Amino acid sequence: MHLGPLDIDFILTILPNLLTGAFMTIKLTFFAIVFGTIIGLFVALAKISGIKVLRWAGGIYTWVIRGIPLLLQLMFLYYGLAFAGILLDEFTVAIIGLSVCGGAYIAEIIRAGILSIDRGQMEAAMSLGMSYAQAMRRVILPQAYRRLLPPMGNEFITLMKDSALVSVICMTELLRAATLLQNATFRPIEIFVTAGLMYLIMTTFFTAIFNRLEKRLAVSDGE
DSSP, X not given: OEETTEXXXXXXXXXXXXXXXXXXXXHHHHHHHHHHHHHHHHHHHHHTSSOHXXXXXXXXXXXXXXXXXXXXXXXXXXXXXXXXXXXXXXXXXXHHHHHHHXXXXXXXXXXXXXXXXXXXXXXXXXXXXXXXHHHIIIIIHHHHHHHHHHHHHHHHHHHHHHGGGGGGGTOOSHHHHHHHHHHHHOXXXXXXXXXXXXXXXXXXXXXXXXXXXXXXXXXXXXX
């Protein structure tokens, strides 16, 4: 069956390969957002700490990672480290690259969220005998996370789209699955239109989830 220039029967035959690639895209994104958030939290806390060395280290990290394209970072991790005798498989490199890059942006999101909380909250917590770490964990972060959800949702979607870059290191996610099919069949229209629609469906689905979470938090806060 044909729908304009699209051969629906052909699309149905390639769909399993593209779905496998899409599943890998989602898997990479989830790992990247989890590890990136861990990295981002520590970097954010370093950048707002009272220790100059930590602030300096956190600032250098975000400056370097945000200033160098993710594509170059991935190629360095995969090809550069291999040249130095450090061999990492494609999946490991993809997770490290996406997590480290995402962590730099998430660090700024978390830092901004923490700084948006009135300083009096920290002073009040410490006046009750809490340490800085206890006040941050029990008072500041619980208030900040509601404000972090919208930009974190945007970062999740960004990482999902950026995961397409791991195709340059032969990681078979959605884009590489589509490229391999195109090289084998020479049918670019059906393949790349279908892959594009799958990206659109995934980003729309997760955007809707984050929007729903935002509304629930707003209701719980009485807004």
